[in-house]
Amino acid sequence: MSATTWEMVVGLEVHLQLKTATKAFCACSAEFGAAPNSNTCPVCLGLPGALPVLNDACIELAIRAALAIGCAVQERSIFSRKNYFYPDLPKGYQISQFDRPLALAGGLDIVVNGVPKRVGITRLHMEEDAGKSLHDRFPGATAVDLNRAGVPLVEIVSEPDMRSSAEAGAYLRALKQVLEYANVSDCSMESGSLRVDANVSARPAGTTALRARTEIKNVNSFSNVERALDLEFARHVATWEGGGTIQQQTMLFDAAKGEVRPARSKEGSHDYRYFPEPDLPPLVVPAARIERERAALPEFPAAKVARYQSALGLSAIDANAIASSAHLARYFEALLARGTAAKLAANWLTGAALQALNERTLEPDALPGIMPVEALARIIALVADGSISSSAAKTVFGGVLADPVASPDAIVQAAGLAQVSDDSALAGWIDEVFAEHPEESARFVGGERKLQGVLIGFLMKKSKGSADPKKVAQLLGGRVKG
Amino acid sequence: MTPATDLLELRAADLAAHVRAGDIAPLDATTAARARITAVRAGPDFLNAIRHQDAEATSAPTHAEAALAGVPVVVKGNFATLTMPTDCGSKLLEGYVSPYEATAVRKLRAAGAVLSAKTTMDEFAMGSSNEHSAFGSVRHFLDPERVPGGSSGGSAVAVASGVVRIALGSETGGSVRQPASFCGIVGVKPTYGRVSRYGLVAFASSLDHVAVFGREVDDAALGLQVIAGVDKRDSTSVPRAVPDYRAEAGQSLAGLVVGRPREYFPGSLDPRVVALCDRACDTLRAQGAEVRDITLPNTDLAIPVYYIIAPAEASSNLARFDGVRYGNRVMGDDLAGMYEATRSRGFGAEVTRRILLGTYVLSAGYYDAYYRRAQEVRELITRDFTSAFAAGVHVMLTPTTPTPAFRLGAVSDPYEMYMNDIFTATANLAGVPAMSVPMGRIDGLPMGAQLIAAHFDESAMFRAAYALERGLGVEAHR
Amino acid sequence: MAINDDDVRHIAALARLGLGDARVSALVHELNGIIGHMAALQRVDTSSVRGELDGRAPLVARADVRDADPLARPIEAIGPAGTVKAHFFTVPRLGTHDGEEG
Ligand SMILES: [Mg+2]
Numbered sequence A: 001m002s003a004t005t006w007e008m009v010v011g012l013e014v015h016l017q018l019k020t021a022t023k024a025f026c027a028c029s030a031e032f033g034a035a036p037n038s039n040t041c042p043v044c045l046g047l048p049g050a051l052p053v054l055n056d057a058c059i060e061l062a063i064r065a066a067l068a069i070g071c072a073v074q075e076r077s078i079f080s081r082k083n084y085f086y087p088d089l090p091k092g093y094q095i096s097q098f099d100r101p102l103a104l105a106g107g108l109d110i111v112v113n114g115v116p117k118r119v120g121i122t123r124l125h126m127e128e129d130a131g132k133s134l135h136d137r138f139p140g141a142t143a144v145d146l147n148r149a150g151v152p153l154v155e156i157v158s159e160p161d162m163r164s165s166a167e168a169g170a171y172l173r174a175l176k177q178v179l180e181y182a183n184v185s186d187c188s189m190e191s192g193s194l195r196v197d198a199n200v201s202a203r204p205a206g207t208t209a210l211r212a213r214t215e216i217k218n219v220n221s222f223s224n225v226e227r228a229l230d231l232e233f234a235r236h237v238a239t240w241e242g243g244g245t246i247q248q249q250t251m252l253f254d255a256a257k258g259e260v261r262p263a264r265s266k267e268g269s270h271d272y273r274y275f276p277e278p279d280l281p282p283l284v285v286p287a288a289r290i291e292r293e294r295a296a297l298p299e300f301p302a303a304k305v306a307r308y309q310s311a312l313g314l315s316a317i318d319a320n321a322i323a324s325s326a327h328l329a330r331y332f333e334a335l336l337a338r339g340t341a342a343k344l345a346a347n348w349l350t351g352a353a354l355q356a357l358n359e360r361t362l363e364p365d366a367l368p369g370i371m372p373v374e375a376l377a378r379i380i381a382l383v384a385d386g387s388i389s390s391s392a393a394k395t396v397f398g399g400v401l402a403d404p405v406a407s408p409d410a411i412v413q414a415a416g417l418a419q420v421s422d423d424s425a426l427a428g429w430i431d432e433v434f435a436e437h438p439e440e441s442a443r444f445v446g447g448e449r450k451l452q453g454v455l456i457g458f459l460m461k462k463s464k465g466s467a468d469p470k471k472v473a474q475l476l477g478g479r480v481k482g
Numbered sequence B: 001m002t003p004a005t006d007l008l009e010l011r012a013a014d015l016a017a018h019v020r021a022g023d024i025a026p027l028d029a030t031t032a033a034r035a036r037i038t039a040v041r042a043g044p045d046f047l048n049a050i051r052h053q054d055a056e057a058t059s060a061p062t063h064a065e066a067a068l069a070g071v072p073v074v075v076k077g078n079f080a081t082l083t084m085p086t087d088c089g090s091k092l093l094e095g096y097v098s099p100y101e102a103t104a105v106r107k108l109r110a111a112g113a114v115l116s117a118k119t120t121m122d123e124f125a126m127g128s129s130n131e132h133s134a135f136g137s138v139r140h141f142l143d144p145e146r147v148p149g150g151s152s153g154g155s156a157v158a159v160a161s162g163v164v165r166i167a168l169g170s171e172t173g174g175s176v177r178q179p180a181s182f183c184g185i186v187g188v189k190p191t192y193g194r195v196s197r198y199g200l201v202a203f204a205s206s207l208d209h210v211a212v213f214g215r216e217v218d219d220a221a222l223g224l225q226v227i228a229g230v231d232k233r234d235s236t237s238v239p240r241a242v243p244d245y246r247a248e249a250g251q252s253l254a255g256l257v258v259g260r261p262r263e264y265f266p267g268s269l270d271p272r273v274v275a276l277c278d279r280a281c282d283t284l285r286a287q288g289a290e291v292r293d294i295t296l297p298n299t300d301l302a303i304p305v306y307y308i309i310a311p312a313e314a315s316s317n318l319a320r321f322d323g324v325r326y327g328n329r330v331m332g333d334d335l336a337g338m339y340e341a342t343r344s345r346g347f348g349a350e351v352t353r354r355i356l357l358g359t360y361v362l363s364a365g366y367y368d369a370y371y372r373r374a375q376e377v378r379e380l381i382t383r384d385f386t387s388a389f390a391a392g393v394h395v396m397l398t399p400t401t402p403t404p405a406f407r408l409g410a411v412s413d414p415y416e417m418y419m420n421d422i423f424t425a426t427a428n429l430a431g432v433p434a435m436s437v438p439m440g441r442i443d444g445l446p447m448g449a450q451l452i453a454a455h456f457d458e459s460a461m462f463r464a465a466y467a468l469e470r471g472l473g474v475e476a477h478r
Numbered sequence C: 001m002a003i004n005d006d007d008v009r010h011i012a013a014l015a016r017l018g019l020g021d022a023r024v025s026a027l028v029h030e031l032n033g034i035i036g037h038m039a040a041l042q043r044v045d046t047s048s049v050r051g052e053l054d055g056r057a058p059l060v061a062r063a064d065v066r067d068a069d070p071l072a073r074p075i076e077a078i079g080p081a082g083t084v085k086a087h088f089f090t091v092p093r094l095g096t097h098d099g100e101e102g
């Protein structure tokens, strides 16, 4: 038995769909979910004679993405054709960038088990998506829908800098976080707007030469990327230790079976015959435009955490929790913009709001859908001006969750939650409580102050939470004999 | 009322003026063109130039801006048109009707032209003789045993035989100028980027040009005038003002410097061709031009460069013909079988040869030696032109072709056939405008003079072309 | 760099062209004849043009607004006869991810 310890070497290729209204090279809608082949035109159908024209929004979003991951945007880049045959690739080539990509040499900082590390990013390039092949739509036939063909992507290629599946997971989460901040993509693995191909190899710890790698495709979540890497790494190690060799090949991850298996690939299919796309002149991005995009970049997570603490007085825990997601940060800042006090906003967001998301296994981007910013801002305002109690506020919050279009004020009215601080009304409830609970009342009036809480509890219940507890305490105090 | 045959003898500009003025009905000339097509088709020499006719062409704009009001035109079979199939001379696309229309065709229609027919061509525009059409060879209008030139031979014959005054062709290495020379008509390839390629089925994108045949220089100038200009659907079209080309008709040649590149007059060139060029130069000189000997030293590299770049781009451009979304699918056992059957049965021998050549020069291990090297030498060829023009030359004069129209089947070696493009491919590689104008006959067969100008200076070229036509006489050489 | 039978078969496979053996030998001969003429390029001094080969005016992008060139005919009328089903193009069935590329 060899005592070799093995090191995992991972590099990741991430394809990201850019949030544009139209496709990369034609003016068709880039929206998902339309009837098959309805978002198509001569260009994205690859009809004879059609020509590509680049969408300016692709340039803008790709630059922004590149800057967000610390890449140097190249003033001159070249589109190339990647030639291969596949039924959902209408032209027989993909327009991509090859030896002159849009951006080079970036990186992201990650922390795993308290150890900070920088993962290098080799390049970011622009390309178009292929269509969709459906293998189970018709018996004996593959169905092709070209609505997605020509949708703009950027491909972000990391250096082989990660040494564990946890580092790969941390890199992917950091990448998603920063790209969400940059607001260039939906970054959703579920809907396919973020896709990951993982290159993995194994080598004896302490050696530097890279061994043969395999590429894992078809993984649909970050945690599955980690699972697949661990499985594939174990296979590499077992193969090397058994005296075998690893062939460079493409593997598919099967989440249901929890296995990684080779993709069937055709012999000779990997000579892509790249050459510069003659239908598109070189892409020139003037330095001034790059600087304009840089200046327009949003505040990124680290800066937000610092500002939330120093300028808004949030705790480090709250600041980090909110800044962890661009969606939460945007929501938080929208609350502030509606005049909500920062600490109250943070409390509600990290408390009730996150809990609501967790209970529904939703991501932060879903928060405005279940709890509109205006609604939460109004709930917090109603508490702050004494219109409702904080316990009533919880009820109203629940009411909005149940019906996101309901207005908090309407819920307050319908449920009679408006806080009552009128002396005579409160005195009436006190009289009723005293009548219903003569023993506790007598002891309280006799001087047992600790029973005040119990009596207030009875009264709040009676008032369905609408009584102003401070006022009640004050009035109760007046009844003590002394 | 003018007799029908006379209508086809009117210059396009004059016919349109009559139509706009209301003295000729908008469809009269189209009816005459239809009758002429029928006559040509029924004649003893079945020229095979017309591939499809539009029986339904019914109306044409005749407003004041309609530069081609009522002018019948034909276009090559590789322009996407809503009417009539776009089969590119290929079995693979036989019967394919485009669901959209090429920009150049839309512009012709918007200017009042009536699209009467589509013409036969070498398959996917690969050929110099029109012997490579899946639908039969086109014959020369003077001698059916000879080729009309290619690949736009059908359009050339339609103009030469009097069916129309203006026809669209396309050029990748000389496919309009060479048949224009063989058929004794005018063929104009503008600057790369001057006319939108949107809807022109691609052969080699960096070399492809929409080009125009005219019976006379004025017809070609008017045709180009209508289709020129930037297009939002072609990223390689260039936003530059389009001058009035026909304004050059009356211009004197005073101050015009004509370059005569020595590489286009090799010792092997037929002395009768040289003599015709000498006469053409004399004609220009007599009208005030100065003629200079110049050199374009990298000319002999044009054919090797061309036959790397054009097939390479073609191998990629023709990948879309896979039988998935359109075209004639041939089933196989599985998808791979379908691809191979569709493409092997759909493409003819010449197209197959060029796809393989192009795939080879782009494939791993050969790219640098062939494709990259060819692009570098292409740049040297381009610099030959830009330095000559920078040195004060306005237009160059060369023979368009080394010989007049040859016999069908006379050239069987592929490379020998490729050498037919020797004088024309350079302008496609450099992107400079060039045209062929009739300059006389050899053995009764027409020969063209080629005029080449600097990028976007088609005006200089037309100025010399009008002068040549004026000096040599229009009809004497047809 | 002479081309042999295997080269022709390889590039034919890349180009998805089926060729019989007789065609392969004929093409070996033809392609070698053509490629032989390309040797002239190897002797040219191109040191003055290394680097930026593309002197074209830079790309002009379009605005991100819907402006597709509409199809005058539905895809059912464009597709090979009988192959468009329920608005899908159809081809002989492939295995999931069979030879799929990224
Ligand atoms: Mg990619």
Ligand SMILES: [Zn+2]
Binding pocket: A023, A026, A027, A028, A039, A040, A041, A042, A043, A044, A045, A150, C068
């Ligand atoms: Zn489209």
